[in-house]
Amino acid sequence: MAQELSVVLGAIAAVLLVSVVAVRVSVRLGFPSLVLYLAIGVLLGEAGIGVEFENASLTESLGLAALVLILTEGGLTTRWSEVRASFWPGVVLSTVAVVVSIAVTGAALHLILGFGWRLALLWGAVLASTDAAAVFSVLRNISVSRRLVGALELESGMNDAAAYLVVVLLAAGSTATWVDPLLAVYELVVGGLIGVTFGWLGAWALRRAALPATGLYPLATVSVAVLAFSAGSFVHASGLLAAYIASLVLGNSKLPHRTDTLSFAEGLGWLSQIGLFVLLGLFMSPDRVLDAVVPGLVAGLVVTFLARPISVALSLTPFRVPWREQAFLSWAGLRGAVPIVLAMIPITEGVEGAHQLVDAVFVLVIVLTVVQGSTLPLIAKVLGLSKPGETREVEVDAAPLDELGAVLLTFTVPDDSRMHGVYLRELRLPTGATVSLLVRGGVGHTPAPTTRLQEKDQLLVVATEQARGETERRIRAVDRAGRFARWRGETGKD
Structure with a gap:
């Protein structure tokens, strides 16, 4: 037993070390690191070393836990002074834009690929939300206006909640009623209120706590955000939104040892991303993926060039956002960890065709991450939105x-x-x-x-x-x- 444990721990440590080195390699090459994590998972899986992993339920649970930590890191590192002016555009992008994107993607896939309405809308819901991990890591290295960065950060931090609700409802197969919109409003509003409450109380307690070690403050801070998620889920509200809002409040409070807390949260965020993408690589079967290439590419084209631009335009035109900024926001709708987590829900619910959705997400995440993530600086420059040399504020x-x-x-x-x-x-x-x-x-x-x-x-x-x-x-x-x-x-x- 001890020997088996040592082998497992050694393998996990080796994967983490290789993944950390992969971050350095990806920065040097200008290549998204999550693609390298996927490659590590594939090499470990049945197509490589031969590790078999097909537990969708465990993948969903671990993925949801990782997503909570990713949102926690995103909330803690988001500066309210930089996103405050973009609050309402961010809220609309995280709600209205999600609904529009689901409808447009679902209708297009129903017509193009012949999917039934339930499956087509499921694809749309899984692919509707931008990814917090991808947005936080990519955008903060691009010199564009704070309003643009703020809108995208708020959207990617909050839109997971709306997409998750729709995926759960569609996967359950229940008939839609007039109660469902009210339920969605309840979950989002109550989840947000729980997040604010836990964030404020947590910051108040941490400022007055005399903990015996510096390293306990980051642990306590992250625990408050995770507790907010649990509280939200317990009362059938949006735990994901509660965790992000609690982290946003905590990150903008006068916390003791704030720098240490942010560094710890950043490490947890990287660990969560690595685990998610390695798990997806393990879960993939090369034979199945080949069959999903065409529908995955079709869905990617629909989401990128149809659903995302339409949803952004309908959401932001009332705020008089210039077309150049709308174009950038449309192209910056990065996908990553979130579709992976959401795609596992239909499998655990036994939805027909769910495995093809997961395989298509694998293809789509690779293609869109490489294409969009690597070209965002160029797009910003072409659109005249780059602001080189912006001074970093003192921390x-x-x-x-x-x-x-x-x-x-x-x-x-x-x-x-x-x-x-x-x-x-x-x-x-x-x-x-x-x-x-x-x-x-x-x-x-x-x-x-x-x-x-x-x-x-x-x-x-x-x-x-x-x-x-x-x-x-x-x-x-x-x-x-x-x-x-x-x-x-x-x-x-x-």
Whole structure:
């Protein structure tokens, strides 16, 4: 038994190490890493080493758990200041656009491939939502306006809930009634409220907790988001939406050891993506996939060039979004982990033709990820939406000193920051805050008022709890506008 366990653990560790190296390779080649994860799964499966894995129910359960962690990472790393202006467009994209995409895709596949209406709409529902993991990883490396990035991040974080509801209803085979729309509204609204509640209470508790180790804060934060998912599911609301909203609230609160929490969540997000795509590769049978190539490509063309543009246009035209931005948003509808999870539901429900849907998703995810993911920077440039050289804003991390009623704030002066060249006294931090340490080139210094800040300087600030908020705002203000931030009307608020 112990020997078998050691073999399994060794195999898992080896797969993770290879997948981590694959990330580096994909970045160098400009190639989406999830395709490499799929390849690893195929090599491990019956077409390669010979590992047989056909448990759709287990794949669905593990996939849903991975999706919760991916959404948690996405919510924690989304800056509300960057997405606030895109909130309502994001909400409409995550609801109305999903319904429109399902209808258009279902109708097209019914006419082109001759699917029955139930199966055709199932295909549409599985392929309707953009993928959080793909969007978060790809878009944050593209220099486009914050409004575009914000709309896509909110859409990809929230639209999984709507698509999941439709897939479950269609897979169950129940006859649609007037109650179903009301049920969908209940699940989304209550799921959102649960997310806000858990996020606010979790942030309040974490700020007041005196945990004995730094590493416990990231664990507690992620646990709050997962608990929100469980609470939402328990009351038959949208657990996925609850987890994302809770994470969004937590990520934009003044959490202790925020940087450590984000790093931990990012690692969990990568682990979830790796597990999902390796599982899909294992689940695939080369013989079945060949039969699904044609319907998969047809569905991909319908979704990319028909359903997605129509749904984006109908959703965003009322907001007067320019056609260039609509075109970019249409092309940026990346698919990845979400269709994999959703495609497993019809199999576990015994829907006829469900295996072909899973195989088609395998084909479609590879093709669309390679084509769309690799061409997004070019599309942004062609449409005139690229904004090269956008300055990265300073990140301030905090650690509590409960017995003193104080906090330690740490930050690094970013490249191209207007804080570069500012004298320490010109930071004009509020009463109750002082810079106690400056690290430059790996060497620590006790700074003087005449010390001049430089890019990549690391600073440690000690502040009372009462002065913390004003201190963070002042640091952000000087980072954005320099020593004359107040004269320029810059307050440092999000």
